[in-house]
Amino acid sequence: MNATIEAPEVQSEISLKDRWQLLMSEQPNLRIRNAAALLGVSEMELMMCREEGALTPLTNDFGALITELESVGEVMMLARNDEMVHEITGHLKGFKVTGGGSMGLSVGEMDLRVFFRSWAFGFQVVEEVRSGTRHSLQFFDASGRAIQKVYKTAGTDAEAWDALVAKYQADQPVTPELKSAPSPEPRVDPASVDVSALQQDWATLKDVHHFHAMLKRNKVDRLTAVELVGPAYTRKLMRSTDSIESPLDELLLQVKTNQCPIMVFVGNPGIVQIWTGQVDNIRRVGEWMNVLDPGFNLHAKTGDVTDWWTVKRPSVDGTITSLEGYNANGEIVLTVFGKRKPGQTESADWQAEVRVLEAKLCG
Known part of the structure; x- marks a missing residue:
């Protein structure tokens, strides 16, 4: 299949494929997702410019x-x-x-x-x-x-x-009719939230999987709830004054040194992917913090994460603690837990790592 799809609202005699090739000649290491953003199209539109048979x-x-x-x-x-x-x-x-x-x-x-x-x-x-x-x-x-x-x-x-x-394989070639990308969900006005009800509901959580239902009952988005519920359950982390670039850098260095196993969650509206284990090869390259281990790679553009919080949720298994990163739209982009299976209490080693992180980075 060989398709050329013009960028929306852009009138040009140069095809999208040609503009992509020109961009790649200028920035040969540019990933397709970033190229699509620069060209004002979706990643799939750009992908469909590939040669016939690809x-x-x-x-x-x-x-x-x-x-x-x-x-x-x-x-x-x-x-x-x-x-x-x-x-x-x-x-x-x-x-x-x-x-x-x-x-x-x-x-x-x-x-x-x-x-x-x-x-x-x-x-x-x-x-x-x-x-x-x-x-x-x-x-x-x-x-x-x-x-x-x-x-x-x-x-x-x-x-x-x-x-x-x-x-x-589809029987017929795909001719996609793409919809406009959905806008980010708007943040809730904090003044509209019954903070006392939120705190009471949070305190009576029995399972971390009930968290989203609790937010829905309280008509509040996740980040606003984290901001409002109070220091008994959440604490905001600040950027370190030394050479460490982000709270994630600090945490990864800690758990590597202490060989504390973690769970790393990353997702989008269609999927959440989870890895569990001990990190070893961590490396910052420019704006990216990277884990480069056999079987697991994480690439974190930490400068685009505007809010870092530690979050504690009650459960029948005891308190469950996480590091959470949010972007400028208030969307959660990363969650890190200590290694744990349902029915198990949280690792004391992980809880200690979080306390050390909070002592370093809480304002």
Whole structure:
């Protein structure tokens, strides 16, 4: 498939494909998501400018397709938002579709929470990169924003991969009619919130999974609730005065030194991807803080995270503590917990890490 889609509200005799090539000649290391933003189009529109044969459109039976990824063996799965890129490599096993097909779940080596209502388009993408030919499955929402990407690795069963793509290949070429990207949800006016009711509801939480329902009952967005509920449950972290770039840098250095295992959550409206383990190879490169470990990479553009908080939630298993990062729109972009399974109390080591972080960075 070879499609040229002009950028919205831009009149030009130069095709989008040509403008992309010109941009890449000027910035050869620019990622497609950033190139799309600079060109004023969605990532999917830009992807569809690839050469004929590079794209294989897939059916929208996304739940069945992701379930059958187990057959291909090892893959690398990438979920991201504008501020965070979360990459895990492993074997997806036991993925289950729930909610009448609207949701999906896997736990273990590949830990996912999927919200299929946000999935609209899927493609196999074949592209030439410095390391050779790269195959991926890429999924987008109705506005062309990338939700999830699944990459073939050296450990992938190539025959099973090809069979999976053939099984879910669309019968007809996809001619997408993209919708406008949704605007960020507006923040709630703090004056409209009954803070006493919020505090009481927060104090009686029994399960961290009930948190979103509690916010809905109190008609408050997440960040505003965190700001209002008070220091018994939340504390704002400030940027350190030394060379540390962000609270995330500080925390990663702490848990690496003390070998404290963590859980790292990154998501967007279509998916939340989770990794659990100990970090080792952490490295800041310019505006990005990176974890570069076997099986897990995290790339955090920390300068675009405007608010960092530690958050405590009651539960039947005791207090559950997290580090949370929010962007300028008030959207949560990263959550870090201590390693824990349901039914277990939180690690004392993790609680100690959070206390040290708060002592360093709370104003």
